[in-house]
Amino acid sequence: MPTVTFLPTFRKIDVSQGSTILEAAQKAGFHLNVVCGGQGKCGKCRVLVKSGNVLFDREQYSTVFSDEELAEGACLSCQARVIENIRVLIPEATIVQEQQILIDMEDIPTDLNPAVWKYALELSPPSLDDPSPDLTRLLWGIEKRGGPREGSIYAPLEVIRQIPRVLRESGWKITATVALVPGGYRLIHVEKGNTATHIYGAAVDLGTTTVVVYIRNLLDGSIAGVGSSYNHQISCGEDILSRVTFARSGGLSRLQSLAAESINVALTTAANAAGIDRDDIYEVVVAGNTIMTHILMGIDPAYMIEEPYVPVVRRYLTAAAPRVGLSVGENSGLFIFPAVSDFIGGDIIADILASGMAGSEDISLLIDIGTNFEVVLGNQDWMFSCAGAAGPALEGGEVLFGMRANPGAIEQVSLDFGTLTPSYKTIRDQKPKGLCGSGLIDLLAELLKACIIDRTGRINTAIVHERIRMGRQVPEFVVAWREETAIDRDIVITENDIKALIMSKASVLAACQTLMNQAGIGRGEITRIYFSGAFGTYINKDHAIMIGLIPEVPVHQVIGIGNGAIAGANIALLNRKKKRLLDEIARKIAYIELNADPSFMDEYTRSCFLPHTDLSLFPGVEEMLEECRMRRVST
Amino acid sequence: MGISTLSEWTGQIHELVIGAGRGEGGTRSHSVRVGGERDLPYIGTPPSGHMPLVAYEIADDPALWPAAATRAVGDIADDTGAWAAYAEKECRPDLVRLSLTSTRRRGFSELSGIQQTVEAVLQATGLPLIIEGSNDPGIDSEVFLKIGEAAEGERVLLGIAEAGRYRSVAAAAMAYGHAVIAQSPIDINLAKQLNILLREIGLPPDRIAIDPYTGALGYGFEYSYSVMERIRTAALKGDTDLAMPMICSAPDSLTVKEVREAEGADADRIAVAWEYHTLLPATFAGAAIVSVRHPATVPLLKRAIASFWGGTGSGGA
Numbered sequence: 001m002p003t004v005t006f007l008p009t010f011r012k013i014d015v016s017q018g019s020t021i022l023e024a025a026q027k028a029g030f031h032l033n034v035v036c037g038g039q040g041k042c043g044k045c046r047v048l049v050k051s052g053n054v055l056f057d058r059e060q061y062s063t064v065f066s067d068e069e070l071a072e073g074a075c076l077s078c079q080a081r082v083i084e085n086i087r088v089l090i091p092e093a094t095i096v097q098e099q100q101i102l103i104d105m106e107d108i109p110t111d112l113n114p115a116v117w118k119y120a121l122e123l124s125p126p127s128l129d130d131p132s133p134d135l136t137r138l139l140w141g142i143e144k145r146g147g148p149r150e151g152s153i154y155a156p157l158e159v160i161r162q163i164p165r166v167l168r169e170s171g172w173k174i175t176a177t178v179a180l181v182p183g184g185y186r187l188i189h190v191e192k193g194n195t196a197t198h199i200y201g202a203a204v205d206l207g208t209t210t211v212v213v214y215i216r217n218l219l220d221g222s223i224a225g226v227g228s229s230y231n232h233q234i235s236c237g238e239d240i241l242s243r244v245t246f247a248r249s250g251g252l253s254r255l256q257s258l259a260a261e262s263i264n265v266a267l268t269t270a271a272n273a274a275g276i277d278r279d280d281i282y283e284v285v286v287a288g289n290t291i292m293t294h295i296l297m298g299i300d301p302a303y304m305i306e307e308p309y310v311p312v313v314r315r316y317l318t319a320a321a322p323r324v325g326l327s328v329g330e331n332s333g334l335f336i337f338p339a340v341s342d343f344i345g346g347d348i349i350a351d352i353l354a355s356g357m358a359g360s361e362d363i364s365l366l367i368d369i370g371t372n373f374e375v376v377l378g379n380q381d382w383m384f385s386c387a388g389a390a391g392p393a394l395e396g397g398e399v400l401f402g403m404r405a406n407p408g409a410i411e412q413v414s415l416d417f418g419t420l421t422p423s424y425k426t427i428r429d430q431k432p433k434g435l436c437g438s439g440l441i442d443l444l445a446e447l448l449k450a451c452i453i454d455r456t457g458r459i460n461t462a463i464v465h466e467r468i469r470m471g472r473q474v475p476e477f478v479v480a481w482r483e484e485t486a487i488d489r490d491i492v493i494t495e496n497d498i499k500a501l502i503m504s505k506a507s508v509l510a511a512c513q514t515l516m517n518q519a520g521i522g523r524g525e526i527t528r529i530y531f532s533g534a535f536g537t538y539i540n541k542d543h544a545i546m547i548g549l550i551p552e553v554p555v556h557q558v559i560g561i562g563n564g565a566i567a568g569a570n571i572a573l574l575n576r577k578k579k580r581l582l583d584e585i586a587r588k589i590a591y592i593e594l595n596a597d598p599s600f601m602d603e604y605t606r607s608c609f610l611p612h613t614d615l616s617l618f619p620g621v622e623e624m625l626e627e628c629r630m631r632r633v634s635t
Numbered sequence: 636m637g638i639s640t641l642s643e644w645t646g647q648i649h650e651l652v653i654g655a656g657r658g659e660g661g662t663r664s665h666s667v668r669v670g671g672e673r674d675l676p677y678i679g680t681p682p683s684g685h686m687p688l689v690a691y692e693i694a695d696d697p698a699l700w701p702a703a704a705t706r707a708v709g710d711i712a713d714d715t716g717a718w719a720a721y722a723e724k725e726c727r728p729d730l731v732r733l734s735l736t737s738t739r740r741r742g743f744s745e746l747s748g749i750q751q752t753v754e755a756v757l758q759a760t761g762l763p764l765i766i767e768g769s770n771d772p773g774i775d776s777e778v779f780l781k782i783g784e785a786a787e788g789e790r791v792l793l794g795i796a797e798a799g800r801y802r803s804v805a806a807a808a809m810a811y812g813h814a815v816i817a818q819s820p821i822d823i824n825l826a827k828q829l830n831i832l833l834r835e836i837g838l839p840p841d842r843i844a845i846d847p848y849t850g851a852l853g854y855g856f857e858y859s860y861s862v863m864e865r866i867r868t869a870a871l872k873g874d875t876d877l878a879m880p881m882i883c884s885a886p887d888s889l890t891v892k893e894v895r896e897a898e899g900a901d902a903d904r905i906a907v908a909w910e911y912h913t914l915l916p917a918t919f920a921g922a923a924i925v926s927v928r929h930p931a932t933v934p935l936l937k938r939a940i941a942s943f944w945g946g947t948g949s950g951g952a
Binding site: 454455456458460462602605606608609613615629 | 798799802822824825827828831832835
């Protein structure tokens, strides 16, 4: 078996002949970027083979690498096959970086109505005069303390087994925990002494890429701790379809345990920081997309991605948390947000709950842009939703110098319209390594305003300027010169990058327009546009309107709600009455299948223009662009 | 008789003038006007706007031209000037369309040859001209400037601008006073987008003809037809970015399998029929100019259009 030695750590691993370098890296415990799930499409898993030979078709990927890079041994780890002992250098950019995870949420006040209570009891021991059984004695104690009636509390066998010992060893001073579950009240825990103040719950946002956990004190509702992690499933493919593909080829149980593991990592971080014992967490509320929650529950998601795209469950789900592998109290409950369809999942229901749009007469548009995008339009009486793939461009994928929002990513750009010199800001003010989504949106808007690109995104090569030049195949604009960067290369945006961005933004706008057409709603009737997710938090809202990512409304009506999924999960954790709303919201939402809507492709083509082919939909933008053109003509 | 639809619509198609006579700085025997319609083709009484016109296409490099077209004219095809003179005398089209196919050859660099060809055609015919240049961004700029310059003042219709390469054509048209064919691949939105791009670099709307791209009959024509209808209806409803006359050529008509494989006396008959039955319906969908490559198609189309027009047409003068 050939040995692969990974540099710079010199970690060694034996693999079978013909394995890919990616497989070897995964076996060695490296998490590499595999945006496309190992299909050789994204070019993000590049490694340098320093010694030894591999099977790799350099011709086929000659556009991905420069000649110098190929000379240095560059190849795609998912395509290069090991045939002999090799040494492989994994560049920093190829390793999955610590993500800048959006843990911030709008902390929406809600009544404290948790679904778990603790009762500290001092019971009188039984005697010949008072021979009632242990359990009855305990439940009576709960009723006397204002808890549910004795007869209405169900006690599972595993708890009953504990009762005689705990009662006697504690001298009849115990704390009992009761939860309200769909079947009614349930005695979930009995412990010695008075632990009534140790009662916590966890709200979880289980995303395709990241996991966020909030631990809340269920006595007063305060935030006890926050933790996050990237989703460890990333090593099985970055986007959701590649995960389903992985599940199909026998990987469901691996994905399931990786999901639980990711939640546990975030949970442990949060609990440790707050000095909380994870056993004192009695309820876990999870909001996640449909595929993620299906996988967490161990339900096969394979049929959801085939026509007619039906999820297995649409109502909320409950189970005992440890049954899916979460390391919290042994009888703690797990509550999973309901989903509407394959792509409108519990995370979107959580967004809706957090935005409050389901409780208002005003019509709102809610947009969640992540690996995929989801759009919901409506109010308290009706809702339309749709979802689609925006492509990875808005998150920095399929863009030559695109990257996730990691340190060193250019996140803001502005152009001096006279000299065409960009000024930019990077995350953590490091030397730039690439461009992330918010930086790309800025750049697109600024290039348009400066008339460097036209409305189809083509660079005007007639402008004579050192930053506008012909690249390897298409024209490009230099954002940062080699000397300024941390990667020893000019950071550019190419015409192909711009096209990919326009196609991405067009699918989002076309989805919004399609819902608006279906509902017969004009942009003037939309009171608010809610942006959920990291993308919506960091982007420049004026620029999002300028390039036509979202319909034009007065910019103060565009509201970022931060991580809406975690905000919604928190609300449901603290206030069980809101949980009842969730199924109602899920039932109310009509799902529009964009692929089946004949007008969608038309809308899409109309939206593949900056900002839109129907300029009257963007009157403010038009006024501004007209000024820009005038200025350009006069200079 | 006739159905009045005027009350429904507020829009009007821009009028496009092609060709300039001696008094206007050119050398054409007359100019032609198209567009100006306020309704759908052939249904107004009297019809609004101008009657559709027929252009006959010739090429400077006949090797890159359909066999059915060159066969019909014989050796004349080898002399572009003579071909243009033949066109005017024998086919009697409303316009001559010169296709500079020589620019399609690999490594083309004969810029002076272009100038000579254009000048020869201008000499040989007094009809207004449509000139189609290169389709390679690498040489577009020089080619179109050369055509524009050689035909300065003649108000030719210059083609073809596409979304990916419109700046060179438009620049030459603006510099030398010509109009532009704006071609998009059978899509109303893409047609509109290109017109907006042309407007924004300063080309006036009355110097644009929309080429919606015309598939041959049996090879996608019905798709072109419905897009043309949509373009025209949108324009009549007031979308000024689509209110330009449409020009249709069916470049594939003479290369479809049925025409290629036809033999003997049938060959010409089928070639003409294919062009005729593609481009006459194009006028029903709103085409203002239809251009054909077989000389025998020209009189047939002209006669048919005139009869549908009711003999009241005023186009061409």
